[in-house]
Amino acid sequence: MIQFSKICKRYPGGYEALKNVSFEITEGEMIFLTGHSGAGKSTLLKLVAAIERPNSGSIVVKGQNVSSIKGGALPYLRRNLGLIFQDHKILFDRSVFDNVMLPLQICGFDHRESAKRVRAALDKVGLLKHEKTSPIALSGGEQQLLCIARAIVNRPSILLADEPTGNLDVDYARDIMNIFNSFHQVGVTLLISSHDESILRQFKGRVLALKNGMLCP
Amino acid sequence: MKNLLVSHVHVLRLTLRRFLTTPLSSLLNILVFGIALSLPAGMYLLLKSVQSLAEQEVGTQQISIFLSMDASRNEVTQIGKQLKQHVGINEVKFVPRDQALEQLKQTTGLTDVIGGMEQNPLPDAYIIYPETSDAEALEALRDELQKWPNFEHVQLDSAWAYKLEAMLKFGLLAVLFLAVLLSVALVAVTFNTIRLQILTQREEIEVSKLIGATNAFIRRPFLYFGLLQGLMGGAVAWVLITVSLYLLNSSLSELTHLYTSNFALLLPSVGDSTTLLLLSAYLGWLGAWLSVAQHLWKIEPR
Numbered sequence: 119m120i121q122f123s124k125i126c127k128r129y130p131g132g133y134e135a136l137k138n139v140s141f142e143i144t145e146g147e148m149i150f151l152t153g154h155s156g157a158g159k160s161t162l163l164k165l166v167a168a169i170e171r172p173n174s175g176s177i178v179v180k181g182q183n184v185s186s187i188k189g190g191a192l193p194y195l196r197r198n199l200g201l202i203f204q205d206h207k208i209l210f211d212r213s214v215f216d217n218v219m220l221p222l223q224i225c226g227f228d229h230r231e232s233a234k235r236v237r238a239a240l241d242k243v244g245l246l247k248h249e250k251t252s253p254i255a256l257s258g259g260e261q262q263l264l265c266i267a268r269a270i271v272n273r274p275s276i277l278l279a280d281e282p283t284g285n286l287d288v289d290y291a292r293d294i295m296n297i298f299n300s301f302h303q304v305g306v307t308l309l310i311s312s313h314d315e316s317i318l319r320q321f322k323g324r325v326l327a328l329k330n331g332m333l334c335p
Numbered sequence: 336m337k338n339l340l341v342s343h344v345h346v347l348r349l350t351l352r353r354f355l356t357t358p359l360s361s362l363l364n365i366l367v368f369g370i371a372l373s374l375p376a377g378m379y380l381l382l383k384s385v386q387s388l389a390e391q392e393v394g395t396q397q398i399s400i401f402l403s404m405d406a407s408r409n410e411v412t413q414i415g416k417q418l419k420q421h422v423g424i425n426e427v428k429f430v431p432r433d434q435a436l437e438q439l440k441q442t443t444g445l446t447d448v449i450g451g452m453e454q455n456p457l458p459d460a461y462i463i464y465p466e467t468s469d470a471e472a473l474e475a476l477r478d479e480l481q482k483w484p485n486f487e488h489v490q491l492d493s494a495w496a497y498k499l500e501a502m503l504k505f506g507l508l509a510v511l512f513l514a515v516l517l518s519v520a521l522v523a524v525t526f527n528t529i530r531l532q533i534l535t536q537r538e539e540i541e542v543s544k545l546i547g548a549t550n551a552f553i554r555r556p557f558l559y560f561g562l563l564q565g566l567m568g569g570a571v572a573w574v575l576i577t578v579s580l581y582l583l584n585s586s587l588s589e590l591t592h593l594y595t596s597n598f599a600l601l602l603p604s605v606g607d608s609t610t611l612l613l614l615s616a617y618l619g620w621l622g623a624w625l626s627v628a629q630h631l632w633k634i635e636p637r
Contacts, residue, residue: 169545169636189550197547207542224548226342268546 119145119276119307120166125175125185127161127331135161136172137331143309145275148302150318151311153328159311160204162328163278166309167199168192179276197225200269202279206261208253214240214264215249221272239271243297259290266297277301279310283317291317343555350559353532361564364528368568371521372615373575375514380576380607382506384600389496389503396468396492398477400461403487410485411459417483418463423476426464432457458487470497518618521568525561525622526629532557533630545636557627558620565619569612576603 120143127136135158143149151159164170165177168184177184180198187195208217218239222232240246243263248256253264262282269277279298283291291314299321302308312318318325327334354361400418402411411429418427435457440446465476473491480489533540540553580600591598603611 167545193544193547193549193552195547196545199547201545207538207545209539209542211539220543221546223342223345224543224546224552226339228341229345272546 119143119147119180120309121178122162122165123176125165125172125177127158127165127170128173135331136165139175139328139331139333141326141333143307145307146302146305148298148308148321148323149310150321150323150325151309151328152313152315152318152325155313157328158331159313159328160280163280163309163311166276166278167196167201193224197221197272198274198276200272200274200277202262202265202269202277202282204281204284206265208261208264208268210252210254212252213250214245214253214256217253217264218268218271221268225272235271236267239267242270243267244293259286259293262286262290262294263297266294270301274306276307277309279308281311281313283312283314288317292320295321342552346555346559349556350563353556353560354563360528364524364564365567365571367524368521368565368615368619369571369575371517372569372572372611373579375510375517376572376603376607376611377576377579378510378513379507380580380601380603382503382510384598386500386503387601388598389499396465396473398463398465398473398480399490399492400463400480400486401488401490402459402461403485404458406459406485414483414485415461418461423466423472424463425466428462428464430460430462432459435460518614521565521615521618522622522625525564525619526626528564529557529561529623529626530630532560533626533634537634540631540634541636544634550631553631554627558623561619561621561623561626562616563619565622566612566616568619569615572615573603573608573611 122142123140125136125139126134128134139158139162151162153159161170165172166179166184168187172185175185179195182191182195184195209220215236218236219232222235227235237246237249240249243266245256245260245263245267248260253261256264266279266282269279277298282294282298286294295317298308298310302323308323310323402414406414415427415429418424432455436449436455439457440449465473467473467476474494477489477491480486543553580602584600587598587600
């Protein structure tokens with residue numbers, strides 16, 4: 119499903135975020151990406167979604183070579199991915215409902231069908247009662263849930279989550295991990311990064327540990 | 336296909352909402368479009384009105400030849416035959432001096448004055464209709480006839496109309512120049528408006544790109560905005576022109592009545608109106624397109 123071979127990523131200025139990283143994730147796996155802050159977790163996730171490009175090596179996602187993907191094909195790759203960001207990237211100029219609606223509008227879905235899907239996604243994360251409110255009124259944990267609802271409304275086969283439980287209290291973190299676990303059970307491939315290993319121990323999943331840009335054996 | 340239509344309708348609604356979120360600046364932009372376009376378009380219509388007047392006059396080409404008073408009757412008929420044989424002349428009409436005097440009496444109503452005259456002051460005249468309607472050829476013909484014996488005066492009746500037409504052509508060129516300059520200004524205005532919009536919607540653009548929006552999807556609302564703004568500006572220009580021409584016509588009718596003429600300024604035709612609307616919509620679209628092409632690629636998610 120996701121294959122990294124000999125990936126090196128150096129940022130302008132010379133900082134080497136990833137050094138010769140190779141791994142493979144098969145369909146339906148739940149992977150935890152761990153490591154200290156600055157170990158290269160975010161960079162690795164950005165490479166999967168082609169937000170950043172590697173300096174060398176190749177990345178294959180769903181049979182498509184992402185490291186050399188053309189600009190025109192990029193949107194269609196990202197529609198297969200659900201992206202969950204640590205900083206949520208929620209739009210505050212529209213309601214909770216409209217935030218989740220955005221990916222479906224982008225894909226050109228029929229309005230009535232999309233409304234059904236949006237409500238289903240909001241129900242899944244427990245935000246249905248807030249559909250008409252502005253995201254500003256939501257707590258940090260709820261905003262993270264909203265971000266998850268937006269990522270899953272498109273029913274992607276791969277979910278990428280960058281520190282989804284960072285800055286959240288234990289209850290919210292457990293809720294979120296439970297939601298991820300339920301996606302894992304229906305066959306979604308998940309790649310979740312976290313610096314907090316204590317929460318990961320409660321769930322079954324392969325761990326990829328990064329240290330100073332290298333994969334620990 | 337249906338999805339595409341749905342998404343276009345959605346974008347249209349979104350664009351209209353954007354107009355409403357910044358009503359004052361949208362209104363001002365539309366007014367700028369309207370006023371800037373009404374200037375050259377209105378001047379063009381004025382020139383066209385005058386031009387149609389000139390064309391009416393130029394329509395029938397004729398040269399009047401006034402013979403000298405001392406030409407004998409024999410010479411006069413001889414000249415008539417010669418004129419009829421001339422290659423460049425289509426038709427020859429003879430106006431004897433007595434008939435000319437009679438006409439003068441009837442048209443001017445100066446019967447008493449003319450009746451009091453001892454002799455007819457008018458010469459015999461020929462009115463000829465030349466083959467050509469080309470201004471230069473007509474002038475050449477006039478110069479040629481001027482040299483004939485017994486011709487007192489040869490007059491090209493439509494000479495003034497040609498001069499007017501030449502001036503109008505120059506005027507139209509000036510209007511065209513003005514229109515081009517103002518069009519560039521309008522493109523620049525739209526460019527800037529869209530640039531500001533892109534900057535304020537930076538976040539939305541970034542997120543949209545992250546969740547798989549194509550460039551066309553992101554571009555569409557901005558292009559629609561430019562197009563609609565231009566279209567509405569064109570409509571404002573049309574209203575400005577039509578209303579002011581209507582007002583001008585009503586005061587002009589008093590004036591032309593005094594000169595027993597029925598000259599009126601032309602209102603914009605369907606073709607003119609369509610051209611105006613299409614052009615202004617295109618200018619808005621072009622400004623938006625240039626702005627989007629310039630600024631959108633700089634916004635890449637990090």
